[in-house]
Amino acid sequence: MKNIFIKVKEFCMNxxxxxxxxxxxxxxxxxxxxxxxxxxVYSKAKGNLKYTQDQLQQIALGKVSGEVINVEKELNFEEAVYEYEFNIKDKENMLQRVKVDSKNGVIxxxxxxxSNGENRNGHDKEEGNRGEE
Known part of the structure; x- marks a missing residue:
């Protein structure tokens, strides 16, 4: 075993x-x-941008009425699209998170x-994952 280490060391030196x-x-x-x-991926995602942030915000506010507190934009590398997550304070003073696709305008x-893992309708919160399962 020692002999192997010596040979490897000599090889590395040479x-x-x-x-x-x-x-x-x-x-x-x-x-x-x-x-x-x-x-x-970035250029394809920019080409897939069919809705502006304001239009997507109106879509999110159409689903959950309230005040937009924060907006996060992230690039989905698999789909090559931007996804916007809107944090909305609703009329019950609860924080709602709505993620919207910038290519199709879908929630x-x-x-x-x-709700701890379920949305208001009682469905799993990953319900809108583009039907890939």
Whole structure:
């Protein structure tokens, strides 16, 4: 066993510059490929943007009336679309979270703080997950 470690150490010493060069090239290649993929997804998501934030906010407020407290915009890499999550304080002073798809204008999820995993209709809160299951 000791003999193997000695051989590996000698190999690393003899080919140190080559090893560093190969690792450096690999890291640069991964960064370039990853950046390219992220750029493609980002540009496709911008192309899929069919509704403005104001239009999506009106859709969310149509489902849950109240005051919009916060808006979060996130990129869904799998679908290449932006999703907006609106935190809305309703008339009962409860926080409602409504997630809306910017491509189709559909409500993906409706959560409220008092229901612990179910929305107001008694359905599972992941009900609007595009029917993939």
């Amino acid at each position: 080919y140190k510059k080559r090893i560093i060069k190969i690792i450096s090239i690999s890291i640069v290649a991964v960064i370039i490929v990853g950046g390219s993929i992220a750029g493609v 993906l999820r409706l959560d409220n703080e008092k």
